[in-house]
Amino acid sequence: MGRFVVRRLVQAIPTFFGITLLSFIILRLAPGDPVTLMVGGTQGMRAEDLAAMRSAYGLDQPLPIQYLSWLAHLLSGDFGRSFLYKRPVIEMIQASLPNTLLLAGLALTLTVVVGVPLGIIAARFRGSWLDQVIRVVGVMGHAIPAFWFGLLFILILSVQFRLFPVGGMLTIGKDAFDIPDRLAHLVGPVLTLSFAGIANYSRYMRAETLEVLGQDYVRTARAKGLQENIVLFVHALRNALLPLVTALGTQIAFLISGAIVIEQVFAWPGMGRMTYDAARSKDYPIVMGVVVISSLVLMLSYIARDVAYGLVDPRIKRT
Amino acid sequence: MVASQSLSLPGRPAVEATPARRPSAGIWGNALASLRRDRVTIVAASILAILFVLAAAADLLATYLFHYGFTRQDLLNGYQTPTLADPAFWLGSDDLGRSEIVRLLYGARVSLSVGLGAAIINLSIGLVLGLTAGFQRGWFDDLVQFVISTLNSIPAIPLLLIVSVLFQPGPVTLVIILGALLWPSASLFVRGQTLSLREREFVAAGRVAGASSVRIIVRHILPNVLPLIFVLTAIDVGTLILIESALSYLGLGISPPTPSWGNMLTRAQQDLSRGPWLVYAPGAAIFLTVLCLYLVGDGLRDALDPRLNRTE
Numbered sequence: 001m002g003r004f005v006v007r008r009l010v011q012a013i014p015t016f017f018g019i020t021l022l023s024f025i026i027l028r029l030a031p032g033d034p035v036t037l038m039v040g041g042t043q044g045m046r047a048e049d050l051a052a053m054r055s056a057y058g059l060d061q062p063l064p065i066q067y068l069s070w071l072a073h074l075l076s077g078d079f080g081r082s083f084l085y086k087r088p089v090i091e092m093i094q095a096s097l098p099n100t101l102l103l104a105g106l107a108l109t110l111t112v113v114v115g116v117p118l119g120i121i122a123a124r125f126r127g128s129w130l131d132q133v134i135r136v137v138g139v140m141g142h143a144i145p146a147f148w149f150g151l152l153f154i155l156i157l158s159v160q161f162r163l164f165p166v167g168g169m170l171t172i173g174k175d176a177f178d179i180p181d182r183l184a185h186l187v188g189p190v191l192t193l194s195f196a197g198i199a200n201y202s203r204y205m206r207a208e209t210l211e212v213l214g215q216d217y218v219r220t221a222r223a224k225g226l227q228e229n230i231v232l233f234v235h236a237l238r239n240a241l242l243p244l245v246t247a248l249g250t251q252i253a254f255l256i257s258g259a260i261v262i263e264q265v266f267a268w269p270g271m272g273r274m275t276y277d278a279a280r281s282k283d284y285p286i287v288m289g290v291v292v293i294s295s296l297v298l299m300l301s302y303i304a305r306d307v308a309y310g311l312v313d314p315r316i317k318r319t
Numbered sequence: 320m321v322a323s324q325s326l327s328l329p330g331r332p333a334v335e336a337t338p339a340r341r342p343s344a345g346i347w348g349n350a351l352a353s354l355r356r357d358r359v360t361i362v363a364a365s366i367l368a369i370l371f372v373l374a375a376a377a378d379l380l381a382t383y384l385f386h387y388g389f390t391r392q393d394l395l396n397g398y399q400t401p402t403l404a405d406p407a408f409w410l411g412s413d414d415l416g417r418s419e420i421v422r423l424l425y426g427a428r429v430s431l432s433v434g435l436g437a438a439i440i441n442l443s444i445g446l447v448l449g450l451t452a453g454f455q456r457g458w459f460d461d462l463v464q465f466v467i468s469t470l471n472s473i474p475a476i477p478l479l480l481i482v483s484v485l486f487q488p489g490p491v492t493l494v495i496i497l498g499a500l501l502w503p504s505a506s507l508f509v510r511g512q513t514l515s516l517r518e519r520e521f522v523a524a525g526r527v528a529g530a531s532s533v534r535i536i537v538r539h540i541l542p543n544v545l546p547l548i549f550v551l552t553a554i555d556v557g558t559l560i561l562i563e564s565a566l567s568y569l570g571l572g573i574s575p576p577t578p579s580w581g582n583m584l585t586r587a588q589q590d591l592s593r594g595p596w597l598v599y600a601p602g603a604a605i606f607l608t609v610l611c612l613y614l615v616g617d618g619l620r621d622a623l624d625p626r627l628n629r630t631e
Contacts, residue, residue, distance in 0.1 A: 018466070018472075022470075139610065139613065142613060143557065148584060151584060155595055159595075160595075256474040256476070261569065276480070276569060279481070279483070279484045280570060290477050294473075295472050
């Protein structure tokens with residue numbers, strides 16, 4: 001097992017360079033060099049000031065050198081400074097990340113806790129009206145734009161029925177530890193962020209369960225007279241649940257992307273909203289920092305997923 | 320055969336004898352036969368066809384039916400509630416008094432063409448790389464897999480955000496960006512198919528007969544992959560429309576004054592209590608379009624692959 005982890009980590013090294021290289025290339029392909037972007041247009045600047053700034057930031061060096069020095073800064077945790085706030089990017093990300101993790105963590109939990117049972121129920125009562133309903137919801141959840149779902153939530157439940165707050169993390173003027181108020185603010189974003197995932201997981205789980213239920217050992221279990229529920233929960237589910245570990249990787253990628261959009265809908269003060277604001281004001285060191293960090297998070301969660309898969313399924317050949 | 324000869328009599332134009340029609344066998348014939356029985360897919364495909372026609376006819380409809388251009392403003396008629404009295408206000412008007420239904424039609428044009436255009440780029444890249452990598456294996460395959468795993472490790476929306484910030488795309492640039500960055504899933508799929516097809520007997524037979532790699536790929540493997548490409552297209556266009564609308568909603572995709580379903584929703588959010596109808600229509604349009612595309616994709620897949628539809 002240890003060797004497998006090490007091997008998987010070594011495999012990730014080229015990917016890490018790929019991610020940083022691609023980010024760097026995108027950054028430098030953009031029209032205008034970083035100094036122009038930073039001062040917001042170079043009109044009225046003397047040529048020697050411009051040149052001085054370029055050399056101060058190392059922009060007169062050859063591109064490969066620039067890449068390596070950028071990489072060295074990244075590796076020592078230096079993601080540059082925000083153009084707008086002049087604060088280190090890493091500090092700003094650290095400040096907003098916990099809010100996003102709270103949102104994404106709850107959404108992921110809800111996705112698994114609701115999506116998996118729905119899929120099992122659909123498979124258990126295959127062909128019934130319950131199965132039909134779950135399948136229809138599954139297809140719809142896949143096709144509905146998440147931000148529109150959020151807007152509908154706000155429009156109907158917050159604006160028309162005034163059941164939930166419209167956005168933010170807590171009501172202004174309330175105590176920071178007002179738990180019911182905080183929970184009320186969480187309902188909309190978490191539900192919106194997990195809806196597509198729930199739909200996905202229920203579809204996936206239904207297909208997996210049906211697949212396993214068709215296998216020979218399940219027939220044997222039924223043939224020896226076991227109750228259908230015992231066959232399902234004791235024999236079939238263990239194997240049906242395995243591929244869900246794989247689906248976690250995709251789900252985390254989806255959550256990172258989804259959080260940016262959903263935080264915007266609900267004015268949730270997390271990393272996504274910060275990224276959005278930075279993008280609108282062309283504060284691209286922040287956006288770049290988020291791209292690199294979220295890619296690293298995603299890469300590590302892929303590794304964790306593969307390791308977890310190897311742990312729960314001894315049949316996996318670790319080649 | 321007699322049936323295909325043309326019949327000509329003196330003094331009359333030649334009459335082509337129609338050959339006796341036989342139900343066509345083969346993958347397309349079978350697929351068509353089973354699609355004909357699949358009511359959900361037929362309904363979804365019809366809705367899509369209507370949408371395409373409406374989007375294509377947006378100019379005509381705006382001029383002759385609604386008498387209202389998509390940029391025309393009427394500040395005194397802002398937040399007009401939907402009414403049947405005036406065709407232009409069937410779906411109400413927005414804060415500037417612009418006709419919601421006309422803008423929805425032009426938005427359909429943008430969303431559908433961005434989705435289709437980007438999907439075509441995606442699938443072309445995916446097809447070429449997938450076929451070549453899957454067939455040749457070796458270093459080229461490793462390289463492609465490396466690029467794919469890198470692209471897959473970068474979450475889509477942050478990547479698209481930074482690219483749109485730096486390049487400030489119009490519709491055409493947006494198509495290129497989406498097309499150039501989102502091809503990995505198509506490529507992985509084609510590669511998987513190619514890997515299994517290249518071990519089949521007909522490929523070996525082709526090799527024995529002295530066919531070149533290019534010929535085997537184009538004449539023998541491609542036709543086997545192609546049907547499933549249509550499935551991928553339907554699903555890919557749906558996903559791309561979702562991504563485009565999210566980007567436009569964030570203000571980083573299609574930007575005003577060009578209406579797109581996504582940026583119409585940004586505007587709608589500004590005053591939810593005054594114009595709730597502005598939230599329903601564009602979102603419902605995205606939802607319906609994507610839903611139909613996914614349903615058509617699913618239906619096509621079931622129709623094309625007789626082995627698959629038994630498990631569902």
